Amino acid sequence: xxxxxKLILFDIDCTLLWTHGAGRAAMKHAMLEVFGVNDGxxxxxxxxxxxxxxxxxxxAPHGYTYADIERIMPEYDGVMGRHLARVAxxxxxxxxxxxxxxxxxxxxxxxxxxxxxxxxCRSSSPVKLAAAGFDPALFPVGAxxxxxxxxxDLPPLALARAVExxxxxxxxxxxxxxxxxxxxxxxxxxxxxxxxxVRTGFCKPGELEATAPDYxxxxxxxxxxxxx
Numbered sequence: 745x746x747x748x749x750k751l752i753l754f755d756i757d758c759t760l761l762w763t764h765g766a767g768r769a770a771m772k773h774a775m776l777e778v779f780g781v782n783d784g785x786x787x788x789x790x791x792x793x794x795x796x797x798x799x800x801x802x803x804a805p806h807g808y809t810y811a812d813i814e815r816i817m818p819e820y821d822g823v824m825g826r827h828l829a830r831v832a833x834x835x836x837x838x839x840x841x842x843x844x845x846x847x848x849x850x851x852x853x854x855x856x857x858x859x860x861x862x863x864x865c866r867s868s869s870p871v872k873l874a875a876a877g878f879d880p881a882l883f884p885v886g887a888x889x890x891x892x893x894x895x896x897d898l899p900p901l902a903l904a905r906a907v908e909x910x911x912x913x914x915x916x917x918x919x920x921x922x923x924x925x926x927x928x929x930x931x932x933x934x935x936x937x938x939x940x941x942v943r944t945g946f947c948k949p950g951e952l953e954a955t956a957p958d959y960x961x962x963x964x965x966x967x968x969x970x971x972x
Contacts, residue, residue, distance in 0.1 A: 748857050750972070751906050751914055752850055753886070753899065753937075755923035756862040756869060758791070758945035759964075760843045761876035766835035770828035770868065771795070777827075778820045781806050791946055792927030794863040794889030794898070795824065810893070821890040825867025837875040840944045842965030844877060849968050851882050856972070857910055860886035861898045861921060861931065885909050895927050896934040903935065920971065922964075929955040940971065 754760050757767065768785060775782035784802050793801075799813050799820070813820075850856045862869055866888040870880035885905040887898035899921060907914050916936035921928060924945030929952070932939035941957035942964060952960055961970060 748855055748910065748912065749914075749918055750855055751857045751859060751903065751919045753859045753861040753902050753919060753921045754847075754883070755921075755925075755928050756860060756864055756872055758924040759840065759922055759928075759942055760847070760878065761837060761839050761872060762944075763872060763875075764836045764838075766828065766832050766837055766875070767864070767868070767872070769831050769835070770824060771798070773827040773831070774820060774824040775799070775802070778816060778823050779803060779806070779808065790863070792863070792895065792923075792925035794893060794895055795865050795868075796889055796891075796893040797863075797895075800893060817890055821865045821867050824865045824890075825871055828868045828871045832871060832875045837872065839876045839878070840942075841963040842967065846964045846967045847878060847882060853968075853972070857885075857906060857914075858883050859902050859906055860888075861895075861902050861923075861928075862886065863889035863895060865890040895931045899931050899935040899937060922967075924952075926951060926955045929957045932957075938971075940967075 772782045772785050788802060790798060800810060850858055860883045869888060873880045885902055887901035892898055903919055919937035920940060921932035921937050922940040924942050929939040929941055939957040940959040941952045943962050959970060
């Protein structure tokens with residue numbers, strides 16, 4: 745029997761899929777419903793940030809503290825998923841190049857486990873995945889942007905959940921984190937995992953190179969051959 749000895753944790757936005765504004769639109773509705781304000785969101789740069797961090801940044805001018813957002817986050821998480829499900833059909837949510845093929849190939853491998861580490865809320869992550877044609881059940885473990893403000897805190901959560909879910913030991917060097925921003929590379933480094941950066945996001949030229957990821961690829965096409 746082959747041991748599943750590699751845990752691949754994917755970022756969602758601009759790594760597995762493009763939402764073309766669906767997440768921003770849903771967040772505008774969710775913020776207005778839960779907090780009563782949503783100004784500043786139209787120009788806010790979301791890349792690499794958790795939804796928790798985004799709320800802290802956007803709501804600080806309105807007097808909301810970290811403690812306020814921590815207390816309200818469970819409610820906000822549910823509201824965010826509901827609004828995203830409502831507006832998703834209005835946007836062209838599509839997979840990034842090679843993403844479907846890579847996920848299918850990795851799922852079929854006897855030595856590989858799959859999960860997500862994403863800045864999205866827990867409730868909105870499966871909505872985005874399904875809208876882009878992924879079966880969310882292919883990613884049975886993960887950590888989400890409604891669970892911590894710092895992205896660096898998410899990979900340890902995902903790893904612990906993978907150990908519990910798959911009932912086998914896994915160490916940080918067996919983890920591969922795939923994302924499109926310097927924050928994805930940084931959170932991999934914080935865990936001691938392998939960092940794979942993909943150029944399917946909105947980074948400036950040279951920005952990903954400066955983070956010195958273990959692997960830097962244009963998109964997920966051929967990812968399995970490059971890494972495994």
